[in-house]
Amino acid sequence: MSKTQYGVIDAKQVATWGDEADVVIIGLGCAGVCAAIEARESGAEVLVFERASGGGGVTMMAAGHLYLGGGTRVQKAVGVNDTVEDMFTYLMMNTPEPDEKKIREYCEQSVAHFNWLVEHGVPFNDTMYKGKHVLQMTDECLIWSGNEEVWPFRDKALPAPRGHKVAQVGELGGAKMMEILIAKAKALGVRIVVDAHVHELVRENGRIVGVGYRVFGEEKGHVRARKAVVLAAGQFTQNEEMLAKYLPELLDPGYTRQYTPNDDGAGHQLGLAAGGVVKHMDGALISAAFYPPESHIKGILVNKLGKRYVAEDCYHSRSSIFTTKQPDRKGWLILDEQTYAAEPQHYGAYPLVDAFDTVEEMEKGLGLPKGSLVETMKKYNENAAKGEDPELHKGKKWLKPLTHPPYAALDASVGAATYMCFTLGGLDVSIEGEVLDAKGKAIPGLYAIGGCASNIAQDGSGYSSGTCIGESTYFGRRAGRHAARAAAGR
Ligand SMILES: Cc1cc2nc3c(=O)[nH]c(=O)nc-3n(C[C@H](O)[C@H](O)[C@H](O)COP(=O)(O)OP(=O)(O)OC[C@H]3O[C@@H](n4cnc5c(N)ncnc54)[C@H](O)[C@@H]3O)c2cc1C
Structure with a gap:
């Protein structure tokens, strides 16, 4: 794929404006469509440019979990007690550099955001998937999708499941949500141009006032944005040059990157060219899940020194990232006959190394230092026999002595297990989505939302499933509303 040069030109270079709208949005994923709906409902004329032949973006690949809480309709219906304060405490603890204002706002508005989605046609069933899974294949809604029950979080915030999956059997909840929201945007009169690749912004007296775009490589001229341009162009997982600069680890063939061909960081690059700055660009969701089956959570993860390194009951991205930080990025999940065979159906990420009759044999077979695994186990x-884990505080319900040979070792190492990943970093933005410069000042006329903005999701070790779509849709709406109410630029 040829590389696009993204940049900013001066309005003096624009001979004629081919079209205009109050708010011009670049990208029709979940962030862009929510911004478009809000801006339109606030009375703005809205024009969306989408590079693909239809909207949806990477959101279409998502199971469709949204991290919402504080007492949503679904939480109440299934008897889950949750409060804004507990959700706030949890998210603050799980975010490396938490933006307190944004997290507070997101938690306080979470129920209202859920209701907004429902009012705009997105269905959620009043049901809960009780098992531990990466993504439930049923259309049940609520699921534990983070580290809420994991130490130390469980001691500070009352745990509650907050992953809300769009009502859809299987993996395509994100696609269902997008179909519904795009239809809604169209019905409201949002204009959408597809196959339209925005490659430049237009600046006039310090303000962003328009965009330039191509269709199948052919220049189509410039379009004026009377009030604002909103960058909603998604992540940069596909862009190897940006990865080399910010996240070289993901170029390792041991990682399987998840992206669409348009995840080249267009929004990041246009924002940078306009004077914006990026944050948390080394943050990624990296995951090689070893559950289901749930019984595998009763196993232990050890590194090449034969030592445990993470509580095995944590969210799959947290345990995965801890593995990537071990010597030589090597780790093994150790199980005994009862925990391995309890549920033979595997999620498939960790290959079986072998079965061993004794711990000593396994230690030798894995090449671990003599006596290390014997001592660890x-x-x-x-401690497990007493229902305790003083070392890593794994939850009681997952503690079971591993004393029934044969023992199984599954390979958690990078290069052996299947590590999926996508990027989390983006442009620094205000709570309204305004792109900020290095001094923290808003760049007039320019907003960024979703995968090309940095809000709550910053790294994989504190991530909870649903945070990306939750924040992309919420802050997307907020930016759309703010942009629609902005004073016109001329
Ligand atoms: C497999 C997978 C599963 C996931 N599951 C979940 C989940 O269940 N819950 C969750 O919270 N998060 C999930 N995520 C993350 C989440 O899907 C994304 O963070 C989120 O969808 C990003 O939304 P967005 O609107 O910013 O980007 P996108 O949905 O990617 O939309 C961006 C759009 O911009 C368009 N575009 C790009 N460049 C240009 C340009 N120059 N001109 C015009 N248009 C352009 C793209 O074609 C695209 O349509 C998942 C991610 C993956 C990869």
Whole structure:
């Protein structure tokens, strides 16, 4: 794929404006469509440019979990007690550099945001998937999708499941949500131009006032944005040059990157060219899940020194990222006959190395230092028998001595297990989505939302499923509303 040069030109270089609208949005994923709907409902004329032949973006690949809480209709219906304060405390603890104002706002508005989605046609069933899964294949809604029950979070905030999956059997909840919201945007009169690749912004007296775009490589001229341009162009997972600069680890063939061909960081690059700055660009969701089956959570993860390194009951991206930080990025999930065979159906990320009759044999077979695994398992088993894990505080319900041979070792190492990943970093933006410069000042006329903006999701170790779509849709709406109410630029 040829590389696009993204940039900013001066309005003096624009001979004629081919079209105009109050708010021009670049990208029709979940962030862009929510911004478009809000801007339109606030009375603005809205024009969306979408590079693909139809909207949806990477959101179409998502199972469709949204991280929402504080007492949503679904939480109440299934008897889950949750409060804004608990959700706030949890998200603050899980975010490396939490923006308190944004997290507070997101939690306080979470129920209202859920209701907005429902009012705009997005269905959620009043049901809960009770098992531990990466993504439930049923159309049940609520699921534990983060580290809420994991130490130390469980001691500070009352745990509650907050992953809300769009009512859809299987993996395509994101696609269902997008079909519904795009139809809604069209019905409201949002204009959408597809196959339209925006490659430049137009600046006039310091303000962003328009965009230039191509269709199948042919220049189509410039379109004026009377009030604002909103960057909603998604992540940069596909852009190897940006990865080399910000996240070189993801170029390792041991990682499977998840992206659409248009995830080249167009929004990031246009924002940077306009004077914006990026944040948390080394943050990624990296995950090689080893559950289901749930019984595998009763196993232990050890590194090449034969030592445990993470509580195995945590969110799959957290345990995965801890594995990537171990010597040589190697780790193994150790199980015994009862925990391995309890549920033979695997999610498939960790290949079986072998089965061993004794811990000593397994230690040798895995090439671990003599006595290391024997000692680790002895200590773990003694404590597990008492329902304790003083070392890593794994939850009681997952503690079971591993004392029934044969023992199984599954390979958690990068290069052996299947590590999926996508990027999280984006442009620094205000709570309204305004793109900020290095001094924290809003660049007039320019907003960024979704995968090309940095809001709550910053790294994989604190991530909870649903945060990306939750924040993209919420802050997308907020930016759309703010942009629609902005004073016109001329
Ligand atoms: C497999 C997978 C599953 C996931 N599951 C979940 C989940 O269940 N819950 C969750 O919260 N998060 C999930 N995520 C993350 C989440 O899907 C994304 O963070 C979120 O959808 C981003 O939304 P967006 O609107 O910013 O980007 P997108 O949905 O990617 O939309 C961006 C749009 O911009 C268009 N575009 C790009 N460049 C240009 C340009 N120059 N000109 C015009 N248009 C352009 C693209 O074609 C695209 O349509 C998942 C991610 C993956 C990869």
